[in-house]
Amino acid sequence: MIIAVDGPSGSGKSSTARGVATRLGLKYLDTGAMYRAVTWSALEAGLDLADTAAVADRARAVELGISTDPQRAHFTADGTDVTEAIRDPRISEHVSKIATNLDVRKELIRRQREIIDDAQPGGGIVVEGRDIATVVATDAELKVLLTADQDARMARRKAELAEGALTAEQLRDQIVRRDADDATVSQFEVASDGAVTIDSTHLSLEEVIDVISRLAKEAEAAPRDRES
DSSP: OEEEEEOOTTSSHHHHHHHHHHHHTOEEEEHHHHHHHHHHHHHHTTOOTTOHHHHHHHHHHOOEEEOOOTTOOOEEETTEEOTTGGGSHHHHHHHHHHHTOHHHHHHHHHHHHHHHHHHGGGTOEEEEESSIIIIIOTTOSEEEEEEOOHHHHHHHHHHHSOTTSSOHHHHHIIIIIHHHHHTTTOOTTSOOTTOEEEEOTTOOHHHHHHHHHHHHHHHHHHHHHHHO
């Protein structure tokens, strides 16, 4: 099965999706890491990110290695391990310029669909990002819009970072500005048809994983129920 988890920055998508995939024995795809890896590659190549055509060419040319093991995050770009590098504040600062490049999105959506197709014979995959349910995997058996209020999202993002890694202003920029930028090309704050909205503001990570895992089991059982 395919489980699509969408939502704004800091809503807990990555931790939740990894947890659900681990619990249900599914693969896991972090689509945001793919945009980050292309950002890293473009910056390493010295490209002007405003040159949309050159950046799109780089996205089509770069060889990405994307781990789908929920317990082992590992990403490469043209053979270079970028697992840690793509989480650098420099990447966070520029990734929206990549994510709002429509030709880059087209290329990465193509790659994402290939990864999803390859994963399904093995049981399925949990995919998280901005527009999974609405664009990438519209046929997902379970679609989730994971939200949280701004204070909760900022607190969670801060907890993920090293002490003093970002100022309060930089942290707010990561959450608020990136969401505003990405919203120009992806309606990730509006639930798609058939999606379940989960507000995680006052829920623990385990509670959110519990809810989505239960919904996934119900979705998986639904066809059998109809057949019987």
